[in-house]
Amino acid sequence: MPNMLELEVNGAGAARAGVDMVEPAGSKNHETAGEPGQVTGQSPEIDALALDNLGFAEELYFKYLRDPASVDPEWRRTFAALEGGGGRNGAGPAALLPPTAFPRSIFAGRAATPAALDGPPASAPGAIQSRISMRLLSERVQRLVEGYREMGHLFADLDPLGLTTRPSPHIALQDFGLTEEDLDLVFSSENVAGPTRKTLRDLVAQLRETYCRKIGVQTSHLHDLELQAWLQSRMESTRNRLPLTREDRIRIFQQVIGAEVFEQFLQNKFLGSKRFSLEGAESLIPLLERLVERAARSSVGEIVIGMAHRGRLNVLANVLKKPASQIFAEFQDKLDEKADLSDGGGDVKYHLGFSIDRVFGEGSDEHRVHLSLTFNPSHLEWVNTVVQGRVRAKQDRLGDTTRSRALPILIHGDAAFAGQGIIAESLNMSELPGYTVGGTVHIVVNNQVGFTTSPSSGKSTTYATDVARMLQIPIFHVNGEDPEAVCQVVDLAVDFRQRFHRDAIIELWCYRKLGHNEGDEPSYTQPVMYRTIAAKPSIRMAYLAYDGANPPPGGGPPITVEETDAIAAAKRKELEGELEVATKLETPPRPSTFAGAWAKVKGGPDSNVPEVPTNVTTAAIQEVTRALTTTPPDFHVHPKLHKLIVESRAQMGAGEKPADWGMGEALAFGTLLAQGTRVRLSGQDSCRGTFSHRHAVMYDYEDGHTYTPLEHVSAKQGVFEVRDSPLTEAGVLGFDYGYSLDMPDGLTIWEAQFGDFVNAAQVIIDQFISSSEAKWHRVSGLVMLLPHGMEGQGPEHSNARLDRFLNLCVNDNMQVCDLTTPAQYFHALRRQVLRPYRKPLIIMSPKSLLRHPAATSPLSAFTEGGFQHIIPDPTVKDPARVKRVLLCTGKVYYDLLAAREAHKYDDVAIVRIEQLFPLYKDELLETLSGFAEGTPVVWVQEEPKNMGAWAYMNRELPPLLAGSFPWSAVTRPLSASPATGSAKRHSREQTRLVTEAFGKGAS
């Protein structure tokens, strides 16, 4: 058998104290005389090298051998002098006979021989030589240990197909300056688990078994030594193997065979249907089963799983315990003839979610866990932060401050994990205070191909998981053909997560028995791989062979083929019964939406849910104002903010001046908090507010500590959480959307820095926010704040792509608003929580209006009235006199207002559409009905004609106006870019637009 030590190592790992040579095996212990620094009778060069620095010096020497220029000139001279003395590959009475392949240690020829070690205590020079020799030997053994820990994974047997090549450095004895003769020397090793005294032979065997069998583990990127030590101890003490009994093994067989038979059954009964078979990766089922049980037994009560299509049906049936009859009914695609065809149409079966309670153990040992698989769009990996947001919300609802009672499990494909950027986003978010979930367990199902693409075309890294090395977390690679090794890494991953509250990664090496889907021919593109796969025995057979060769602890006869056949037969019978049930079902059951925490709210049509009062009392405003304007006595408010925020808000709260946008928002948050609502706002620079209007968190002017006034509204208030997010759109929006899914009573807001950047999160909008109710019957009350408005700030700071949102609007799937007053904003936010209706609310939020003197609201607007879908022109006393009606939304209203006042266009009415979708057409008609028939109605928007709301309004309005009012638009011209880069040009454009709006022609 080739020596596993024949692995290259480029120099050595970080030399650490820990391994000390004690003696050659069988010999008596030899004390050595002399003290460090007492080296005498050596060359001056050796004298110069203090004993404690020998390891360091030796490493430098190896560097020098590779490239003399890479070391300091002084060291160069020293080494050259030593070489002259016969050190380099020289002869002499070497204690550590160097192999020819190894650049011999410069010190070797100067140390004692093994014979000397065996002899009586040496006289001073000999003793020193012995000490040098032993120190060197110990250093080398330590480097060998580090070599295994760092690079052992490269030699682990991970690929069940045996086709993968990974870098193969050498970590042979020789590469560390050791020889076969050293194998029987006994070392005292404190930092390697097990007996503290062991021969080098035993040590090497332990390291090989731990790091080079069916598990490869990457931990060398961890600089947190506590994490490393914990992992090393857990792995080395067990040699990375679990002692599984015969009963345990039978259970694993049941899981593997359950997975196998389920796929075969689908194949036979629904030939030609896509199912994205798990075959080749059946170990995923015992992996998940163990993971769920171990988590349940370590205080986890809620698990949310995210995964893509591959193996999803199998996981649903065998882990989520979704009745197979339901899955079969979905295959039978029974159409509910009574269903409304405009309700969105659902999704394919391998994207659907499911949830269930699983119970492990009984009596006092009973552990219950609620398990849910999140619905999933086809877009791989985008569900990840949605799952994590859901878990964070569950933890917050549970009051789980250590974040150890709810756990996300994300299952990835190898190609997708390596390729999708959202992976890096979610890994980066994993330890941030506003987004951590106390660790996610990631499982990368590496079937060694992505659709038809080979790893060599899909990643530049050694492992598909290498991006995860950015975190201080372990990465376990495991051969999926060895379910016991799989169980071992599961235990390590769960325990690591629960102990250190960080992510852990398991890469399950397996293969894909069939094509990308069942109709695909994989050998067109991977002929060699698929010949190998065709010749492979199943995972069940591989495990049988293992069991035969490795009797379990506790004994018992080997498990037989007949026993496993019986398990398979029982499973087939069970599935036949389920199929009969499915055949009798008239329609597949619909997922329940409004159960549990959701029982009090609704989705569906807007008109089914009445408006609710959103005004508040003056006392409520005073209560919030007090909180907003009071800081602890020892808190030093920034001098500028004292005037701008504290004094100003006090005046607004007292009704001495109208409230601005920031005050409107603070009052909405504060009054909701006082009513017990949880408020979460997250986005880039959201604590202060990109435009410095919010200051939800204040920083002490002297020492920078923080104070959050809205946390101090009342004793029984809801939790207020405002977070500066990382510079990430998709990942964070997905997270907050996920949070809203599990926080139905809360106000959850994601804010874009500028609305324009929302396009970096478009997948989340298309695949989740706008369509999840139609696809999966899942509703969300998420609010998106998207700063929008043409203000001369250039193409990417002007436009939140209102047109795109409106284009996605149908069947009351979202609410889209462009609001003009702080009170409107206040009522919109309160209504979002108080109305028992959960729909995403997209708000085109303001920038210049934040400080516009006219964009303010008197206190009465908060204490009386409520949200207005449409604001008729309050200045029009006699509609019959109106000659032109301008319809608009958002900020341009104030430009029109100013022009009307300046030019005294008294016969023009300006009507604001505050909620664009759902459009309250009756209210609009009622507003227009006051004007004389034939009055031109003009849609005015500042955006280019191909953007903004024009296309949408032009679709909705003409049927409504029914020819009674001539209909036209004033917009900026069609444009590829949302806005000009020149502020002056912007001004000219804006003046012309406003002039045209009043029908006065271009200036």
Ligand SMILES: Cc1ncc(C[n+]2csc(CCOP(=O)(O)OP(=O)(O)O)c2C)c(N)n1
């Ligand atoms: C974002 C995204 N891009 C492309 C696809 C199309 N697609 C579906 S599966 C697949 C291959 C995925 O490979 P891998 O991640 O290794 O998972 P596997 O299917 O092999 O289990 C691709 C490219 C997709 N669904 N999502």
